[in-house]
Amino acid sequence: MTFSISLRFAAALILAAVALPAMAQEAPDALVKRTSGEVLQVVRTDPKVAAGDKQRIREVIETMLLPNFDFEKMTALAMGRNWNKATPEQQKALIEQFRTLLVRTYSGALSQYKDQTIDFKPMRADPAATDVVVRSEVVRPGQAPVQIDYGMTKTANGWKAYDVIVGGVSLVTNYRDEFNEQIKGGGVDGLIQTLRDKNKGVSSKS
Amino acid sequence: MKMRAYAAVVAALLLLSACASAPGRADDPLEPMNRAMYAINKPIDDHVMRPIAQAYVDYVPRLVRLGVSNVFGNIDDLFSGINGLLQGKTEKAGNDFGRVLVNSWGLFGLVDIASDLGIPKGNEDFGQTFGYWGIPQGPYLFVPLWGPTTVRDGTGSLIRIWYGPVGYIPNVALRNIIYGIGSVDLRANALGATSMIDEAALDPYTFVRRAYLQRRQYLVYDGNPPPEKDD
Numbered sequence: 001m002t003f004s005i006s007l008r009f010a011a012a013l014i015l016a017a018v019a020l021p022a023m024a025q026e027a028p029d030a031l032v033k034r035t036s037g038e039v040l041q042v043v044r045t046d047p048k049v050a051a052g053d054k055q056r057i058r059e060v061i062e063t064m065l066l067p068n069f070d071f072e073k074m075t076a077l078a079m080g081r082n083w084n085k086a087t088p089e090q091q092k093a094l095i096e097q098f099r100t101l102l103v104r105t106y107s108g109a110l111s112q113y114k115d116q117t118i119d120f121k122p123m124r125a126d127p128a129a130t131d132v133v134v135r136s137e138v139v140r141p142g143q144a145p146v147q148i149d150y151g152m153t154k155t156a157n158g159w160k161a162y163d164v165i166v167g168g169v170s171l172v173t174n175y176r177d178e179f180n181e182q183i184k185g186g187g188v189d190g191l192i193q194t195l196r197d198k199n200k201g202v203s204s205k206s
Numbered sequence: 207m208k209m210r211a212y213a214a215v216v217a218a219l220l221l222l223s224a225c226a227s228a229p230g231r232a233d234d235p236l237e238p239m240n241r242a243m244y245a246i247n248k249p250i251d252d253h254v255m256r257p258i259a260q261a262y263v264d265y266v267p268r269l270v271r272l273g274v275s276n277v278f279g280n281i282d283d284l285f286s287g288i289n290g291l292l293q294g295k296t297e298k299a300g301n302d303f304g305r306v307l308v309n310s311w312g313l314f315g316l317v318d319i320a321s322d323l324g325i326p327k328g329n330e331d332f333g334q335t336f337g338y339w340g341i342p343q344g345p346y347l348f349v350p351l352w353g354p355t356t357v358r359d360g361t362g363s364l365i366r367i368w369y370g371p372v373g374y375i376p377n378v379a380l381r382n383i384i385y386g387i388g389s390v391d392l393r394a395n396a397l398g399a400t401s402m403i404d405e406a407a408l409d410p411y412t413f414v415r416r417a418y419l420q421r422r423q424y425l426v427y428d429g430n431p432p433p434e435k436d437d
Contacts, residue, residue, distance in 0.1 A: 105406040112398045144327040147429060168424020168431065169417045177416040178408045194408050 028152040028159040029123040031068060032134045036118055039064050043113055050114075057107045065106065070153055070160035071099045077162060078175040086188045094188075097195035098175075104199065116140050118148075130154040133165075233346055233419060240348040244411050247350040255351070256400070259393035273316040274391050279327070280306060280315025285366055289330035293338040302328045329425065332362030337426035346415055351389075354418035 026034075039060065043049055048056035075095045076083045086094065121135040134150045151163035151172075163172040182191040231237060263271070283305045290299030305320035305327065321327060336358050337343065344357030355363065367373070372388070375381040407413035423431045 101406070105402060108405045109398070109402050144329050167421060168429065169420045173420060174413060174416045177412050181412055182408060198408055 026158060027123075028125075028132050028150075028154075029120060029134045031159050032136065032150050032152070032161070033120050035064065035068055036136070039110075040113060040116075040118065043110060049110070054107060057110055058103060061103055061106050061110065066099075066103070068159075068161055070155060070162045071095050071102075073153060073160070073162040074098070074172060077172045078179055080176050080180070082179065082183050082188065090188045090192060093192045094195070097192060097199060100199045101195060102171075113138075119145075132159075233343075234415060236345050236347065240346065240415075241411055243348045243350050247348070247353075250350065251400075255389075255393050256397070259390055259397055262390050262394050263397065271391070271394065274387060275395065276309070276318045277315045278388055278391055279318065280309050281371060282329070283309070283320075283327065285332075285370075286328040286330040289332060289335045290328060292335045293330065295330070298328050298330065301325050302330070331359075332365045333359030333422065334362075334426050336362060337422070343419070343422065346419065348411075348415075354414050356419075356422070359422060 042060055042064070046056065046060070049060060072095055075091070075098045078098065079086065079094065083091070117139050119137045119139060121137065123132065123134060125132045130153060132152050134152055136148050136150075138146045138148055140146070146167045147165075148167075149165040150161045151165070151170075152159045152161050163170055165171070179191055182194050186193070234240065283302045287299045287302030287306065290296070290302055305325050306315075308320040308323065308325065309315045309318060311319075333356070341358055343359065347355050347357065347360055349355060349360065352363075372381060372384050375384065403410055403413055403417075
C-alpha cells in the first residue's frame with residue numbers, strides 16, 4: 001500500500017518534471033490565446049460570474065489571469081525613472097497595491113466581454129526573442145474591432161505579460177502619468193497611500 | 207440640444223485656447239482651465255447624461271439600440287470614407303463607401319449588413335486627416351458635454367457636425383431629437399469605459415487625458431505609432 005502510494009507519487013513527480021518545462025516553453029501567443037479562451041469560456045458559462053458574484057469573479061482573475069502577469073516589471077515600467085528612487089520596501093508595497101488595483105479594475109470589466117469574440121493575428125517573432133508583442137483583435141457586433149496587444153517578457157517561469165494595450169492605449173503608459181503626478185505631489189509614499197486609499201474605497205463600494 | 211449653437215461656442219473656445227499660451231505640460235498647457243471644465247462636466251454627467259444613458263440601456267431593447275448605433279455608424283462610415291480619400295487611403299475609403307452603399311440600401315443603415323459581409327469598419331475622421339498631413343494636435347481640451355479633445359481634433363469634429371447630414375434636416379424639432387438620440391447613443395456606448403475609468407484611475411482627469419492622447423496618436427498612425435519616449 002505504502003509502496004504503491006510512493007510509487008504513484010514518484011510517477012507524478014516524474015510527470016510533473018517532464019510536463020512543467022514543456023508548459024514553461026509554451027509560446028507567448030499560444031499562452032495568451034489559451035488563457036483568453038479559457039477565461040471567455042468561464043465568463044460565458046459560469047452562472048456565478050454572470051450573476052456578478054464579486055468573489056467568484058475575483059477568484060477567476062486570481063487563478064486564471066494573474067499567474068500570467070509579471071507585476072514587478074509592470075510596476076517598474078509604470079514608475080519609470082522613479083522606480084530606482086523607491087526603497088525595496090516601497091517597491092514591494094507598490095507592486096502589491098498596483099496588483100490589487102488591477103484585479104479590481106479587471107473584476108468590474110470582466111462581464112463586459114461576454115458577447116465578444118477574439119481573433120489572434122499570426123505572430124512573427126524571432127524564436128530567440130525575450131520580449132514580444134502578441135496582437136489580438138476583439139470583435140463586437142456593430143462596432144469597429146478593437147486591437148488588444150500584450151507586451152510579453154520571457155522569464156524563468158515562462159512568458160509573462162507586463163503591458164496590455166487596448167486600442168492603442170497602453171496601461172503602463174497611462175499609469176506612468178498618474179504615478180508621476182502622485183509622486184510630484186506627495187513622493188513615493190504619497191503614491192502608495194493614494195493606491196491604498198483607492199483600493200480600500202473601491203473595495204468598500206463593491 | 208442646439209448642436210450647432212453649441213458647436214459655435216466650442217469653436218470660439220477653440221480659437222481662444224489656440225491664442226492663449228500658458229506654462230505647463232507641453233501637451234496640456236491649458237490644464238487649469240481644462241480641470242475647471244472637467245469639474246463642471248462631472249456633476250452634469252453623473253446626474254444627467256450617465257443616468258439617461260443607463261436607462262436607455264436598461265429599458266430599450268438591445269436590437270433597437272443596435273439599430274440606432276448602426277444608423278449613426280453609417281454616417282460615420284461616410285465621413286470615414288471621405289477622410290480616407292483625403293489621406294490617399296483608397297482601399298480603406300473604398301471599404302467605407304462600400305459599407306455605406308450596402309447598409310443604406312433599403313434600411314437607412316439600421317442593419318449593418320456590410321459587417322456580416324466582412325467589409326471592415328473604418329474609423330477615419332478629420333482630426334486624423336489633419337494629423338496625417340502633419341498638423342500638430344495643439345493643446346489638449348476638455349469640453350463639457352463633449353469630453354476630451356484637442357484643438358486639432360475639436361476642429362475636425364466641428365467640421366463633421368457642420369457638414370453632417372442631420373444638420374440639413376429642415377424640421378428643427380426633429381433635428382434636435384436626432385441629435386439628442388445621437389448623444390445618448392454615444393454616451394451609452396461609453397458606459398463600460400467610463401465605469402472602468404472610475405475604478406482604475408487615481409486621478410480621472412489625468413487618466414482620461416493620457417488615454418485620449420494615446421488613442422488619437424494610435425489612430426493617426428493607423429495602429430503603428432512611433433514609440434513614446436520613456437520617462
